[in-house]
Amino acid sequence: MLRMLCLLLLLPALGAGLPAPPRPDSVAIIYNSEIPESKELADLYAMGRGIPQDRLIGLPLPDKEEISREEYDTLIRKPLAAEFERRKWWDRARDGNGHLQIRSTRINILCCMRGVPSRILHPRPKPPEGEPAPPVTQEMQISTKSASVDSELTMLGVDGQSLVGALKNPYFSQNKPIAEAKLPILLVGRIDAHSWDVCKRMMADALAVEATGLWGYGVVDIAQKVPQGDQWMEDVARDLNEAGIPTLVDRSKDTLPVNFPLRDTAVYFGWYDWNVNGPFKNPKFRFKKGAVAAHLHSFSAAQLRNPSKNWSAPLLNKGAAATIGNTYEPFLHLTHHFNILNRRLLAGYSLVEAAYMACPALSWQAVVLGDPLYRPFLRLDGSGRKEADDKVFRALRIAKLRWPTDPLERENQLRSAAKRMNDPTFLEAVGLDLLARKNTALAASTFGEAKLLYTDQFDKLRMDLFVAMIDREGKRTAAAIQGLRDAKLRYSTLAESEAAAAWLNILDPPPPPPAQPKK
Structure with a gap:
């Protein structure tokens, strides 16, 4: 770093x-x-x-x-x-x-x-009295x-x-x-x-x-x-x-x-x-x-x-x-x-x-x-007044400029920074970069590492949702469903757990309500 x-x-x-x-x-x-x-x-x-x-x-x-x-x-x-x-x-x-x-x-x-x-x-011009308006066409x-x-x-x-x-x-x-x-x-x-x-x-x-x-x-x-x-x-x-x-x-x-x-x-x-x-x-x-x-x-x-x-x-x-x-x-x-x-x-x-x-x-x-x-x-370019909330994102920009064609070295440097500074944001960024490079397996494990470092349940939920997203896109539907069920239960006190429930309803929709008997 x-x-x-x-x-x-x-x-x-x-x-x-x-x-x-x-x-x-x-x-x-x-x-x-x-x-x-x-x-x-x-x-x-x-x-x-x-x-x-x-x-x-x-x-x-x-x-x-x-x-x-x-x-x-x-x-x-x-x-x-x-x-x-x-x-x-x-x-x-x-x-x-x-x-x-x-x-x-x-x-x-x-x-x-x-x-x-x-x-x-x-x-649009009104149709003649008594006639319906013509349907709207692309040309219109x-x-x-x-x-x-x-x-x-x-x-x-x-x-x-x-x-x-x-x-x-x-x-x-x-x-x-x-x-x-x-x-x-x-x-x-x-x-x-x-x-x-x-x-x-x-x-x-x-x-x-x-x-x-x-x-x-x-x-x-x-x-x-x-x-x-x-x-x-x-x-x-x-x-x-x-x-x-x-x-x-x-x-x-x-x-x-x-x-x-x-x-x-x-x-x-x-x-x-x-x-x-x-x-x-x-x-x-x-x-x-x-x-x-x-x-x-x-x-x-x-x-x-x-x-x-x-x-x-x-x-x-x-x-x-x-x-x-x-x-x-x-x-x-x-x-x-x-x-x-x-x-x-x-x-x-x-x-x-x-x-x-x-x-x-x-x-x-x-x-x-x-x-x-x-x-x-x-x-x-790195200029401007430095704010504490921006320091990790500035460092990510620097890493990209320093190692633009060496993603492995960039990844190693950011992993080291996460460990030294005890900041999981670096690991989350590494995981997102791995996704961009199509290395989904390593991305999923990296999000798991970030989850362990994050202390806020809000952030832990996001890491679990990232892993479920990887499983969903990889057609591992059963794994995605299980991960979402676990997340929905684990973070049930958070309003953000609705995100897990929403994805779960898409992948594993509830059965339709029973038909009402005819009167």
Whole structure:
């Protein structure tokens, strides 16, 4: 471990390759001038990020999440474009068709505050009186004019674009700061959640974690539903592991069970369920400060006011600082590619840049929730203020950098560290790494070693669940059932024992109730 800690002296040099952050004066903030709390939120954000006061725009808007296309044009798009012109934030000229196009701009990023509507609904035509509405087809969904306000605002300075369906995002899959890309689009993020307090906490956490770095566990929940989405999640799991972030990967078709005992979760990516469930239903669960969490679902951000419905609002309510989502059906290929998002965040980009590099479509359904300038992995180089809760995770990162191609030496060093420091977190991380390397037998025994060192029943249960997961994925159903029965009984006083019961009900469902006699 001493060798790993000494390596800290060498790590800051790695930060030289980080992308340049967006300039504060390249950000404009939009708030609802009819709601005092929206203005207060805008002022707090500007102060925290050093954004000049002349970059704030207040618009008188209705206090609702969903608006019509006419309301969007009248209350948001036209007044905002007029403010850009008045403040000389862009230079536009007409093209050959007479449409205004951006030639240069001083503003690259817009941040919408809670109070600014988030969805534009374009209702389908009503059928003739007396006739039933036709069934909703894929063609009807993909040719809709409904969109997220934020995604529509990306094209604020470009006239003449079709409102039907999605537009191609020229920033998609790029790997350069938006200021260098020099594109005629705006990157639009949003600080929004079910309450004003959650919004303030999101901003404060982003600033605090940029000083210390985001350290903790990764969790990737793979649905085994559609190959494209599953591959994104596999890529995320691999990239997190290669970054030295110990990562739990669940490959069962069901999402992680209710009350699964997660701890220190810094990164979560999962799919595919309509409403929040699993570990996030546990009243005691909280993400690590500054966490990035997202669940891939067509309507993950269909609303932001109910912290128990959909995914975006609940994840933020559980302590995440950043998430992404969709307002209406986006279709998988036109939503955020989670692997690109994660990769760009790990590379040091801001949340809003990473999110738009990951999204192939504009004028569509995507939203980015959290401080747009937040760079969660700014301190992967080992710099920043050292916190006691982060020391093991920092050491795991160092070990990955020191022995990237020698997993056996890395494993031996971490096992020695666990023994010297009497900290089972090292062993849990070794077990997760062994799983990533397909060494399931040694992983299971390592989780058993970690269980002996852990003193909290909560953590011991997690180790037993890991072993049951290994047996389940290895088709050793009888062993998995026995392990889950033992865990359900042993930890019966814990609310988290529901996780064992949930998996047990899948593998060994109870018999159906007896049929009621006919009367």
